[in-house]
Amino acid sequence: MLHSVPEIDTSEALTERQKAVLDAALRLLVEEGDQLTMTAVARRASCSKETLYKWFGDRDGLLTATVQWQASKVRVAPVDGKGLDLASLTASLERFASDWLKVISSDTSIALNRVAISHAGSGKDNLGAVVLENGRFALAKRLKPVLEAGRRTGLLDFADAETAFRTFFGLVARDVQIRLLLGDRLELTEAAIGGDAARATQQFLALHGAKTGPQGL
Amino acid sequence: MLHSVPEIDTSEALTERQKAVLDAALRLLVEEGDQLTMTAVARRASCSKETLYKWFGDRDGLLTATVQWQASKVRVAPVDGKGLDLASLTASLERFASDWLKVISSDTSIALNRVAISHAGSGKDNLGAVVLENGRFALAKRLKPVLEAGRRTGLLDFADAETAFRTFFGLVARDVQIRLLLGDRLELTEAAIGGDAARATQQFLALHGAKTGPQGL
DNA sequence: GATATGCCGTACCGTACGTTACGGTTCGGC
DNA sequence: GCCGAACCGTAACGTACGGTACGGCATATC
Missing domain, CATH: 1.10.357.10 (Tetracycline Repressor, domain 2)
Incomplete structure (x- = not known):
């Protein structure tokens, strides 16, 4: 069983800009498969890598945020x-x-x-x-x-x-x-x-x- | 549908030594997850990287050979x-x-x-x-x-x-x-x-x- | 015994990528 | 107009790893 993520808190207080960045990461993930490098995300999202690291910590953080962001949109x-x-x-x-x-x-x-x-x-x-x-x-x-x-x-x-x-x-x-x-x-x-x-x-x-x-x- | 691999030819004429190397790669894959680097396989199999490249071409070749080797063992x-x-x-x-x-x-x-x-x-x-x-x-x-x-x-x-x-x-x-x-x-x-x-x-x-x-x- | 072959161990090269640093620019507040 | 914060673009650093080169050893063949 998985209990480490009991409730996804979509209340992470994402700014519109951050959502746009995550959308860009998501598109990149879907289109390019595994080529989800920090450089590629920064370029696609028209933001600096420094901003990515400030907002999401590291690559894992960005990945997690991206997955949670998509998850938050799927609610039916x-x-x-x-x-x-x-x-x-x-x-x-x-x-x-x-x-x-x-x-x-x-x-x-x-x-x-x-x-x-x-x-x-x-x-x-x-x-x-x-x-x-x-x-x-x-x-x-x-x-x-x-x-x-x-x-x-x-x-x-x-x-x-x-x-x-x-x-x-x-x-x-x-x-x-x-x-x-x-x-x-x-x-x-x-x-x-x-x-x-x-x-x-x-x-x-x-x-x-x-x-x-x-x-x- | 997948027709690119119609029949797996296990008749690849693997030597015993090569089988041992693939077994080592397999164990490493199972135990270490994604840490299947060429260096790690060589060390685990007690063989040189040069040998790996000579036998399997490149990393993809080694991976494919490993998967096929396992597949050939599963025949029921x-x-x-x-x-x-x-x-x-x-x-x-x-x-x-x-x-x-x-x-x-x-x-x-x-x-x-x-x-x-x-x-x-x-x-x-x-x-x-x-x-x-x-x-x-x-x-x-x-x-x-x-x-x-x-x-x-x-x-x-x-x-x-x-x-x-x-x-x-x-x-x-x-x-x-x-x-x-x-x-x-x-x-x-x-x-x-x-x-x-x-x-x-x-x-x-x-x-x-x-x-x-x-x-x- | 000399030579060749095959393989081990290891050092090495090039590159890709995560991460950091920094100068330049925009923008809201005074 | 000025300040500081946030951010962009990019250069730079460190490292990990795929791939190559080479010296040494062991076995085989003559």
């Missing part, structure tokens, strides 16, 4: 679990699945995960923790209330929300993320994502939907 | 699809699931995937291709015959073997690999892996097992 409006019927539950799940597939297949996510994974290999794991906290765990935090509402309503049947979430996660993501991270060309069109989201949702309902019709004799 | 005996009944099919699937979980949670796999992902971020994607070809795609190549045998025998029901495989893959792996790659401590005990493999297999059978009993009225 949570879904309310009110007035739940099968149709709205299905729609919610499909929405989550579709959103998640769009996120993990985006250039930004791929670049961010790559740099965080590289970073995790070398001692300090803070970047990985940030990415995980704002990706997988944030998704779980938003989806679990929906699952539990579905269970209360009798639409879903599962013992543990965490386990149920992980099943849904697996059905949605499958091998997409690892293939993209490893450089596999795997272009997901809007239509393909929609189809995958619907399929994953139906499979999840088949596994955890409450048995309503006649069954097993 | 395929499962035959003869005399298939539900029990043996279930056992086969559980075995695949368990093996796969063991692989992706091993230090070696994590280190290898990390270096390949870092590499994929910087232009050349050969490492990622090798890892994918010997990981995900090799698994698919071994599992699909089993799935198709199950379908022929009437035990399984699915339209596309590739899609069915990806469903199984998702049910087995879920969020394990990305969490480990991002540095999340997530120790899978032997027992936990066994339980996960059984759960994933049952879920897969629930989705794609041929309907035998009375159903839907």
